[in-house]
Amino acid sequence: xxxxxxxxxxxWALQFCSSQVKEDVDVLVLLPRNNSYMFSIARVTPxxxxxxxxxxxxxxxxxxFSVRYVxxxxxxxxxxxxxxxxPHERPSLILGPVCEYAAASVIxxxxxxxxxxxxxxxxxxxxxxxSSEYALLTRTAPSYIKMAGTFATMSKExxxxxxxxxxxxxxxxxxxxxxxxxxxxxLDDHHDISVSMxxxxxxxxxxxxxxxxxxxxxxxxxxxxxxxxxxRVTCALMTLxxxxxxxxxxxxxMIIMCTHTDAVREIMRMAHRQRLTTSNRLFFNIELFxxxxxGDGSWRRGDKYDNEAKAAYASLNTVTLLRSTKPEFETFSxxxxxxxxxxxxxxxxxxxxxxEGFHDALLLYALALNETIHSGYSKKxxxxxTRRMWNRTFEGIAGQVSIDANGDxxxxxxxxxxxxxxxxxxxxxxxxxxxxxxxxxxxGFNSERFTLRGAPRLSNQENTDQSCKLPVKASCI
Numbered sequence: 001x002x003x004x005x006x007x008x009x010x011x012w013a014l015q016f017c018s019s020q021v022k023e024d025v026d027v028l029v030l031l032p033r034n035n036s037y038m039f040s041i042a043r044v045t046p047x048x049x050x051x052x053x054x055x056x057x058x059x060x061x062x063x064x065f066s067v068r069y070v071x072x073x074x075x076x077x078x079x080x081x082x083x084x085x086x087p088h089e090r091p092s093l094i095l096g097p098v099c100e101y102a103a104a105s106v107i108x109x110x111x112x113x114x115x116x117x118x119x120x121x122x123x124x125x126x127x128x129x130x131s132s133e134y135a136l137l138t139r140t141a142p143s144y145i146k147m148a149g150t151f152a153t154m155s156k157e158x159x160x161x162x163x164x165x166x167x168x169x170x171x172x173x174x175x176x177x178x179x180x181x182x183x184x185x186x187l188d189d190h191h192d193i194s195v196s197m198x199x200x201x202x203x204x205x206x207x208x209x210x211x212x213x214x215x216x217x218x219x220x221x222x223x224x225x226x227x228x229x230x231x232r233v234t235c236a237l238m239t240l241x242x243x244x245x246x247x248x249x250x251x252x253x254m255i256i257m258c259t260h261t262d263a264v265r266e267i268m269r270m271a272h273r274q275r276l277t278t279s280n281r282l283f284f285n286i287e288l289f290x291x292x293x294x295g296d297g298s299w300r301r302g303d304k305y306d307n308e309a310k311a312a313y314a315s316l317n318t319v320t321l322l323r324s325t326k327p328e329f330e331t332f333s334x335x336x337x338x339x340x341x342x343x344x345x346x347x348x349x350x351x352x353x354x355x356e357g358f359h360d361a362l363l364l365y366a367l368a369l370n371e372t373i374h375s376g377y378s379k380k381x382x383x384x385x386t387r388r389m390w391n392r393t394f395e396g397i398a399g400q401v402s403i404d405a406n407g408d409x410x411x412x413x414x415x416x417x418x419x420x421x422x423x424x425x426x427x428x429x430x431x432x433x434x435x436x437x438x439x440x441x442x443x444g445f446n447s448e449r450f451t452l453r454g455a456p457r458l459s460n461q462e463n464t465d466q467s468c469k470l471p472v473k474a475s476c477i
Contacts (some may be wrong), residue, residue, distance in 0.1 A: 003159040021373045022062040026361075028091035030072040030081060030106060031098065038289055039098045039121060039354035041069050046339035046396070047359040048095065051397075060366045074099035074173060078106045091115060092379050093227065093365055095358055099173055100124045111136045114382035116389070118365060120357025124178040125185045130406055136386045138403065140364060141357040142321075142411020142434065144182025147288065150319050150413045150432040152186050152258065153439065158283070158450050160253035164214050168259035171199040176258035178285055183256060203263040211270045214255055214281070255453055258286040265299060265309055266315075274313035280452050283316045289352055299424060310424040317449075321353055322412035322431055324398035332359070332397050347455070357409075360396035365391050402435045412435035419444040 029048065031041045051063050068091070072078030078097045085091075095108050097103045098121025110117045111133055120141040127134050128145060154160070167180040184193060196213055198206045255271075258262055264285050271277050298318075299309035333351045367390035369379060377384045391405040402410040415430040429445040432438075 019374075020062040021060070021370050022064075023369065023373060023379055024064045024066065025093060025365075025369065025379065026091040027065055027067045027095060028082070028085075029067060029069045029358075030078045030096040030102070031069070032073045032096060033071040034073065037074070037098075038352050039096075039358075041071065043340055043352075043355055044358045045069060046336050047332075047355045047397075048362055050335060051362040051404045053360045055362065057368050058218045060370055063366055063369065065362070072097050072102055072106075072395060074102050076105065078102040079109065081185060082106055082109055088338065093118065095119065097121065098354060100127075100178060101381040103127070110382075112213050115446070116365065116386045118389075120274075120354045120361065120363040123182075125182050126405065126406045128408065130377070136382050138361075138364070138407040140361045140401070140403075140409050141353045142409050142413075144179045144185055146182075146411040146434050147179070147286070147319065147409065147413060148186035149411075149434055149437060150184040150415070151183060151254070151284070153432060153437050154415075154450065155187065155191065155254070157439070158452070160191070162454065163187055163194075163254040163256055164256065165193065165195045166198065166210055166257040166259060167195075168198045168200055168203055168263065174284075175289070179258045179288070180256070183286075198259055198263060200260075203260055204266055207263070207266045207270055210267060211274060214276065214332055215274060216270070240405075253280075254282050254284060256284045256286065261298060265301070268299075268312035268316055269305060269309055272308065272315070276325070277312055277315035282450065282452070285316055285318045287318055287320045289354075298426075303319045313424065314418045314421050316418070317429075318426070320414055320416060322414045326399050327399075329398040356396070356398050360401050363396065364392070364394060367392075417444070417446075419446075419447060 027048075029041070029044070031037075031044055032037055033041050035042055048067060052067065054061060055061065055065070064116050070078075070081045072081055074097070079102070082094070094106065094115055094117045096119055097106055100122060103117075103119060103122035104123060104126075107117050107122070107127075114136070116136050116138065118138045118140055120139070122137065123141065123143045124138060125143070125145050126141070127137060128143065130137065151163075155163075163183075165180045165184060167176040169177045180195070184195070187193060194213070196206070196210045197271070229319060257267065259267075268277070268283065271283070277283065280378070298304055299313040301309070334354060336351055365385070368385050372385045372390050373379065375384075379385070386463065388406065390403055390407040393400060393402045395401070404410055411434045413432045413434070414428045415432070417429045418424060419427050427442075427444045429442050429449075431440040431442065433440070454476070
């Protein structure tokens with residue numbers, strides 16, 4: 001009996017070995033060498049190598065990855081690096097680029113050559129169209145539109161109807177431009193939207209103008225609402241509303257900012273001085289990449305304005321990525337901090353979503369390639385490999401990773417608010433899960449903080465004066 005059992009075990013092992021895919025895979029990584037980028041080669045390389053070592057010890061050990069790291073910066077260098085490759089040097093997989101302008105041209109050429117591209121960047125809404133030139137792009141970090149789902153779901157839950165968007169435009173990476181673009185794209189159909197842009201050369205020079213653009217006309221709005229509820233809206237009153245243009249600025253339910261932390265502090269201080277933080281509007285700051293720049297010390301500078309800033313930040317909510325508590329992620333983080341050795345680079349040891357995303361990218365590709373070859377296709381069939389990466393859920397380094405049917409990662413985000421007004425301490429009050437669009441309410445949550453005060457809004461039908469022949473949206477009054 002023992003001899004029979006041993007024979008069965010040997011047969012099973014031989015079957016496993018014979019069914020294991022053995023394939024050499026050439027990977028081209030296109031990332032900046034400049035360590036001012038959070039996704040520089042020095043930061044991301046240890047994560048990719050960590051994933052490669054993990055794969056070599058697992059059931060996909062038959063896949064042998066050869067990785068080339070090529071400096072691309074955030075311009076046309078990435079395209080040139082790819083285009084200069086001879087046909088026999090073309091990789092099986094491209095990881096990166098992250099920057100939108102560099103990624104766009106690389107993805108187009110890679111798609112033409114049937115090479116899958118996986119990036120923890122290229123997060124702009126334009127890359128969501130996978131019908132043609134971006135057909136082989138898979139994104140392992142949640143896009144800006146996925147993040148905007150946090151605002152869309154909150155807005156639907158709490159009845160918010162209008163938004164004023166504020167962003168810093170550096171004219172290079174343009175992270176905040178593309179972030180706000182994602183919010184605009186998702187909210188546009190159901191919200192009145194106004195936008196303010198800050199030039200990165202002098203961001204604080206725009207604060208007065210921005211505060212003016214979101215300033216309140218409480219008495220006018222109260223009078224309009226009270227009158228409109230009792231009578232039909234007149235042309236004269238409607239004209240007054242339109243002249244003051246509350247649709248576009250004055251009655252914004254949400255003020256959503258993506259800008260430098262110093263600019264956020266100045267805007268909040270000025271808004272607090274104008275008593276805008278106590279009026280009928282909600283302030284949000286988007287901080288996706290660097291978790292050290294929000295929270296306990298975001299308002300604190302050690303200057304004479306600290307107390308004023310702390311009071312102002314009591315009205316500020318921050319939307320950021322949900323951080324993992326998975327034990328394996330802590331082990332991974334410690335290992336990454338040891339290996340990311342960048343002299344004179346503040347914060348380079350922080351484990352951000354790019355580091356995590358590129359680690360998971362190699363795992364995702366390995367799973368899809370293994371299935372593709374088992375199904376009788378070649379590793380050169382980029383379309384088939386990409387198809388098997390989409391609409392898939394797998395275990396990543398920080399937890400479960402869900403890629404939707406369009407090849408984009410579903411994102412989980414946190415809403416952070418000040419919960420101790422004396423100390424100025426912040427904590428997570430809500431978590432948003434993008435896979436099913438649900439919220440997890442945490443103990444620090446206070447519904448009053450997210451409930452608009454003041455006169456109720458009226459429906460479009462109730463607020464249309466046919467004699468004026470102007471369809472007036474509810475937010476005008």
